[in-house]
Amino acid sequence: MPRRTATMLASTLMLIALLCAGVFINVPYSELSPGPTVNTLGDHGGEPVLQISGHKTYATSGHLNMTTVRVTSADYKMNLVEAVYGWLSHDNKVVPHDTLYPDGKTEEQSTQENAEEFSQSQESAKVAALDKLGVPVQSWVIxxxxVKGSPSEGVLHAGDVIKAVDGTPVKVTTDVAKLVTKHKAGEKVVFTIVPAAEQAAAEKANRAATKSRDITITTTKSNDEDAQRAIVGISAGTDHTFPFTIDIKLADVGGPSAGLMFALGIYDKLTPGSLTGGKFVAGTGTIDDDGVVGPIGGIEMKTVGARDKGAQYFLTPADNCAAAASDTPDGLTLVKVSTIGDALSALKDIRSGDTADLPKCSTK
Known part of the structure; x- marks a missing residue:
């Protein structure tokens, strides 16, 4: 056999062997890719994404699309060939598995956490939109x-309203930790609560909950670096009573990053005229009750997904601007926002066509 032919054959066999090996060699990585985008002003799965009853609504036009990232599952075993392909792909991103699933987090745990964050983002979106409209919303700490195995297990329950700690009224979630950590581990702390069942019954009857009770709990040491910090084993949250019904119907989506776009969609439906002026606007960002927009993960995947869907403008959290601007998809304008007020101001310029002074993202 001629030497050249033998060399080419050997090289081909070596390449085949390497490819075969790559298929069977698993690597500790996961992949992110652009996920679906959904117009919060439109329908999804045959029904409106935003359903409002008990208050006048107005016709809308254009798009206010929330965006998502598709990620490989916690138990997915990526092989070397897939990892290399992902690294070379412009629209996908390969990251260490522990970045998405830290501390051995399972798929079930991740799904549950994402569902909880998604639910909270919906609540905050409603509060932020109604606050911007001057509609009062009743709120309380719950x-x-x-935590399983903590002093609070079987004594406090999810949904219980925390009225006071040691007789001091609780107004915001951070009050709870401040009051508990005034104690040393092993000391007793008194929670004044309205049980979750009583609160639910009061809401259903459209009355104020009146049946409260005191519960004494013995604190214990935290497991973090500050080992002397007293804890009782709960996390505090906020619940709300809205003056009318706002339902967000969107299955198979998790995480908090759609908060801004939900808030804008709600605002648009509750105000005359169109926020977008018929334009295709997409975006992302967490939102809190005060309308502050926070950063999210996978921004590069979300801008690609929005561009592919037809978006012209992308509302981008300020803290994500540099990363997004480093690789902006063609034809997409990245608009920097820090609050729902910023987003509404930008939308005013977009619908009027006066976009020269839009706060655009830059890599700096």
């Missing part, structure tokens, strides 16, 4: 979660 027990959000109870």
């Amino acid at each position: 027990v959000a979660t109870v």
